[in-house]
Amino acid sequence: MSPAPPRPDPAFGRPFCANTEKYFPQPALAFSADRTYSEHMAQLSVREKLAVLSDAAKYDASCASSGAAKRNSLKSGGIGSTEGMGICHSYAPDGRCISLLKILLTNFCVYDCSYCVNRSSSNVRRARFTPKEVVDLTLDFYKRNYIEGLFLSSGVVRSPDETMGEMVEVARSLREDHRFQGYIHLKTIPECSQELIEKAGRYADRLSINVELPTDEGVKKLAPEKKPETIRVSMAKLRSKIEEKAEPTLQTKRRERFAPGGQSTQMIIGADQTSDEGILKTSARLYGSYRLRRVYYSAFSPIPDSSAALPLMKPPLMREHRLYQADWLMRFYGFRQDEITAGQKGGMLDLAVDPKLAWALGHRAMFPVDVNRADREALLRVPGLGVKSVDRILSSRRHRKMRLEDVGRLCASITKVRPFITAADWSPGNLTDSANLRGRLAPEPEQLSLF
Amino acid sequence: MMKHAAALHLARFFVVLDSETNFAGWRDAARRLVLNDVPPEDIAWEVREGAGLKGAGLPDIPEGAELRVPREAVSRLETAFCHSDPNRFGFLYRILWRLRNEPELLKIASDSDVRRFETMEKAIRRDIHKMRAFVRFRKLGEGDDERFIAWFEPDHFIVERNAPFFVRRFTGMRWSILTPYASIAWDGSSLLVGPGATKRDLPPEDGSEELWQTYFRSIFNPARLKVKAMQAEMPKKYWRNLPEAALIPEMIAGAEGAAKEMIARMPTVPAPHHAKVQAKHWPKREPQADNDGADAATIDELHDAAMGCRRCPLWEGATQTVFGEGPDNARIVFVGEQPGDQEDIAGRPFVGPAGKVFNAILEEAQIDRQITYVTNAVKHFKFEPRGKRRIHMKPNTGEIRACNWWLNHELALIKPDLVVALGATAAQALLGKVVPITKLRGQVVTREDGLQVYLTVHPSFILRIQEPAAAADERMRFLNDLKDVKKLMGV
Numbered sequence: 001m002s003p004a005p006p007r008p009d010p011a012f013g014r015p016f017c018a019n020t021e022k023y024f025p026q027p028a029l030a031f032s033a034d035r036t037y038s039e040h041m042a043q044l045s046v047r048e049k050l051a052v053l054s055d056a057a058k059y060d061a062s063c064a065s066s067g068a069a070k071r072n073s074l075k076s077g078g079i080g081s082t083e084g085m086g087i088c089h090s091y092a093p094d095g096r097c098i099s100l101l102k103i104l105l106t107n108f109c110v111y112d113c114s115y116c117v118n119r120s121s122s123n124v125r126r127a128r129f130t131p132k133e134v135v136d137l138t139l140d141f142y143k144r145n146y147i148e149g150l151f152l153s154s155g156v157v158r159s160p161d162e163t164m165g166e167m168v169e170v171a172r173s174l175r176e177d178h179r180f181q182g183y184i185h186l187k188t189i190p191e192c193s194q195e196l197i198e199k200a201g202r203y204a205d206r207l208s209i210n211v212e213l214p215t216d217e218g219v220k221k222l223a224p225e226k227k228p229e230t231i232r233v234s235m236a237k238l239r240s241k242i243e244e245k246a247e248p249t250l251q252t253k254r255r256e257r258f259a260p261g262g263q264s265t266q267m268i269i270g271a272d273q274t275s276d277e278g279i280l281k282t283s284a285r286l287y288g289s290y291r292l293r294r295v296y297y298s299a300f301s302p303i304p305d306s307s308a309a310l311p312l313m314k315p316p317l318m319r320e321h322r323l324y325q326a327d328w329l330m331r332f333y334g335f336r337q338d339e340i341t342a343g344q345k346g347g348m349l350d351l352a353v354d355p356k357l358a359w360a361l362g363h364r365a366m367f368p369v370d371v372n373r374a375d376r377e378a379l380l381r382v383p384g385l386g387v388k389s390v391d392r393i394l395s396s397r398r399h400r401k402m403r404l405e406d407v408g409r410l411c412a413s414i415t416k417v418r419p420f421i422t423a424a425d426w427s428p429g430n431l432t433d434s435a436n437l438r439g440r441l442a443p444e445p446e447q448l449s450l451f
Numbered sequence: 452m453m454k455h456a457a458a459l460h461l462a463r464f465f466v467v468l469d470s471e472t473n474f475a476g477w478r479d480a481a482r483r484l485v486l487n488d489v490p491p492e493d494i495a496w497e498v499r500e501g502a503g504l505k506g507a508g509l510p511d512i513p514e515g516a517e518l519r520v521p522r523e524a525v526s527r528l529e530t531a532f533c534h535s536d537p538n539r540f541g542f543l544y545r546i547l548w549r550l551r552n553e554p555e556l557l558k559i560a561s562d563s564d565v566r567r568f569e570t571m572e573k574a575i576r577r578d579i580h581k582m583r584a585f586v587r588f589r590k591l592g593e594g595d596d597e598r599f600i601a602w603f604e605p606d607h608f609i610v611e612r613n614a615p616f617f618v619r620r621f622t623g624m625r626w627s628i629l630t631p632y633a634s635i636a637w638d639g640s641s642l643l644v645g646p647g648a649t650k651r652d653l654p655p656e657d658g659s660e661e662l663w664q665t666y667f668r669s670i671f672n673p674a675r676l677k678v679k680a681m682q683a684e685m686p687k688k689y690w691r692n693l694p695e696a697a698l699i700p701e702m703i704a705g706a707e708g709a710a711k712e713m714i715a716r717m718p719t720v721p722a723p724h725h726a727k728v729q730a731k732h733w734p735k736r737e738p739q740a741d742n743d744g745a746d747a748a749t750i751d752e753l754h755d756a757a758m759g760c761r762r763c764p765l766w767e768g769a770t771q772t773v774f775g776e777g778p779d780n781a782r783i784v785f786v787g788e789q790p791g792d793q794e795d796i797a798g799r800p801f802v803g804p805a806g807k808v809f810n811a812i813l814e815e816a817q818i819d820r821q822i823t824y825v826t827n828a829v830k831h832f833k834f835e836p837r838g839k840r841r842i843h844m845k846p847n848t849g850e851i852r853a854c855n856w857w858l859n860h861e862l863a864l865i866k867p868d869l870v871v872a873l874g875a876t877a878a879q880a881l882l883g884k885v886v887p888i889t890k891l892r893g894q895v896v897t898r899e900d901g902l903q904v905y906l907t908v909h910p911s912f913i914l915r916i917q918e919p920a921a922a923a924d925e926r927m928r929f930l931n932d933l934k935d936v937k938k939l940m941g942v
Contacts, residue, residue, distance in 0.1 A: 046662070047662055047665050057670070058669070073621070090667065091680070091685040093702050093703050094675040110732040110733075140659050302710065305716070314674060331838070405561075409560070
């Protein structure tokens with residue numbers, strides 16, 4: 001059977017998906033030749049623009065509002081505060097936290113990256129906010145305690161500097177005109193000028209540049225107009241700016257504010273053929289090279305009006321989850337990237353068990369670990385013991401000998417931990433080396449069901 | 452009920468607190484009782500709102516008796532006191548009772564009392580956090596009359612405790628948060644705590660709720676439905692006070708259809724404006740042959756060609772090619788090993804710690820920068836990531852050989868009078884073989900093509916010496932080497 005030929009879809013303003021249609025019983029606005037661009041934009045209400053430009057932003061996984069310097073409005077008399085830990089103000093049914101107003105300034109874009117819903121060849125509905133509309137919307141939402149702040153990104157229109165300039169203007173106006181002390185994250189356009197980066201860093205808590213895909217070949221194939229070299233150099237420049245501004249200046253002895261929440265990046269998983277090993281290698285390199293706070297992994301998700309160049313499938317959510325777990329192991333548990341992926345088939349993480357358990361099952365000789373004597377590094381390698389549990393064990397055992405029951409009170413589930421430790425009254429005996437240990441600990445494959 | 456009555460009957464002491472949140476009252480009673488050695492099982496606690504604190508019948512503190520508990524424990528008791536568990540007064544008294552003889556008690560997370568205590572603290576923290584997250588203000592009035600009102604139903608007695616957070620965040624607004632047991636209000640300069648309220652006191656819907664719902668709907672990706680994850684963080688009990696939560700059922704119901712529809716839909720033809728955008732922003736260029744720099748007539752041209760170098764795999768991990776720097780007509784060329792972390796980030800050679808040492812000594816030796824060119828044997832940074840650091844790795848023979856292409860072209864364009872090899876890698880690159888650098892240090896080797904190569908150590912060698920006196924000696928030796936070089940140049 002030969003595939004059906006692509007259907008031309010002349011309705012430029014058609015909604016994204018069946019849902020939007022249902023939620024917005026309104027005539028589709030056609031952006032046709034007999035109407036000018038500005039007429040078209042003037043017709044869209046703020047609500048319509050918000051629908052278009054938040055839908056266009058949802059594929060960016062980052063939502064963190066943490067890591068900012070402590071600030072509040074007591075002195076300024078304005079509004080807004082950041083107190084280290086971010087707050088998730090809501091959760092969408094996709095389980096993702098809604099912390100920031102995550103929108104694009106515009107989803108018009110001159111780039112044609114095949115994985116992106118906003119690529120120039122896509123037929124999605126387009127809209128464009130004015131900087132003032134974004135400022136008003138942010139303040140409006142913030143005052144009702146819907147959000148922690150703003151995560152502003154944008155399609156690139158005309159030139160990188162022009163687009164970045166408008167984004168910086170939004171941040172400037174919030175900070176200077178409205179004394180806004182909430183969180184601001186700006187997505188940085190790699191090709192923009194250093195002056196704009198400097199300004200962006202002054203107003204924003206966090207800056208980020210997306211590496212898009214784990215390998216240069218992937219970027220060349222799927223985002224032909226983007227240059228991985230430029231992206232890398234931009235991240236390098238951000239790192240040196242952040243480090244330079246972290247030093248007190250000679251004259252004032254004070255630190256100038258520059259993106260106190262650091263920089264982060266995102267890569268799309270599953271749009272190209274890179275293995276988990278390749279992805280984690282890239283992450284390790286990015287963390288080491290550019291001192292990133294976070295690397296976000298975004299499972300490639302089918303998008304409305306997708307490109308023929310990409311697989312149409314459900315997003316690989318479990319794979320994304322395992323990658324985050326591996327990422328955590330590298331950052332907080334002292335694992336090296338090659339330890340995590342060594343011995344994994346085809347360089348892919350085991351989807352059935354988490355990477356720490358997979359490592360432990362492959363290194364039984366390292367276990368059992370004595371919870372009363374082992375050092376922090378060894379305890380961190382025990383499946384089922386998190387950083388917090390380990391720290392609590394270390395502090396409790398100074399005062400009393402730990403029995404299995406005591407350990408049970410300090411961790412989420414003792415079943416997983418038991419085979420890998422010895423305690424005052426517990427030795428796993430042959431359990432550690434038993435052939436069916438994996439079977440005992442691997443969760444039953446879960447049938448996904450609809451709610 | 453029976454059990455409670457029995458306890459009341461048996462209790463030797465009966466404490467009535469006038470409110471659920473009267474920590475000071477509890478603390479005073481507990482202090483008197485502990486110091487009179489009254490065990491937990493001999494006390495019954497009760498709250499009677501508005502009863503007035505009854506201290507009558509409680510023993511006085513014995514002369515000179517003092518109760519010492521760690522300061523941190525006091526503030527933790529105060530936190531746990533906010534819990535809504537009606538048995539908390541007696542339980543916290545038991546903790547205090549034990550703290551007398553076990554001052555480190557709260558550090559023993561494996562103790563079952565401590566475990567229960569920590570669970571209470573955790574519930575409080577979570578409730579405080581959820582209040583910060585899920586309070587939803589509605590606006591009343593405009594301009595100078597603008598006020599914001601919220602209705603929230605906490606699980607525990609946390610409202611007063613949480614008030615300073617809202618003051619810090621919404622200093623410039625006038626607002627009230629109403630809850631069933633207490634209300635707080637901020638008028639722009641002071642905080643008021645008042646009695647509880649009902650949901651009927653909340654003003655009608657705010658126009659912004661519709662915008663917020665629009666956002667909530669649009670930010671949701673139907674292809675990633677994970678209802679359990681959502682409910683773990685936003686339990687249903689909060690939904691009735693969240694304007695966006697009303698949409699959740701229909702969003703879930705429509706999700707699978709929407710996701711399937713996206714997958715099933717065939718790709719369409721490119722949007723009408725696409726061709727124009729492509730022509731304007733990305734004009735087709737003639738495919739260029741890879742520029743290997745062979746025809747470069749200047750260092751600048753060579754530099755540009757080297758930017759895309761793929762002669763060995765080191766480019767993959769590095770940020771950029773770090774090429775040499777200096778005038779085309781330099782008389783002396785310094786060759787280092789490879790760029791380090793700082794050089795890789797800056798894109799310039801000799802800017803890191805070793806580079807700084809080198810530049811300082813170069814200046815001391817009074818060698819003119821106008822006649823010097825600095826470069827490296829290998830032009831990409833080779834490293835192994837280790838957390839937030841990059842551990843420098845020595846380039847291997849293959850990488851040195853691959854990069855010789857650029858070094859040879861640099862030397863051919865510059866035609867220097869003298870080349871200084873800084874360290875073993877540079878010497879290997881320049882002489883084509885491994886040479887014992889410490890043995891040959893200070894010597895000039897003449898290559899077959901007539902190029903004069905002066906051998907010395909790499910400046911990072913000085914930095915690696917831990918002992919200050921030995922490091923100073925080594926620095927002096929290196930300075931003397933550079934003075935030698937200056938003499939050799941006759942400048």
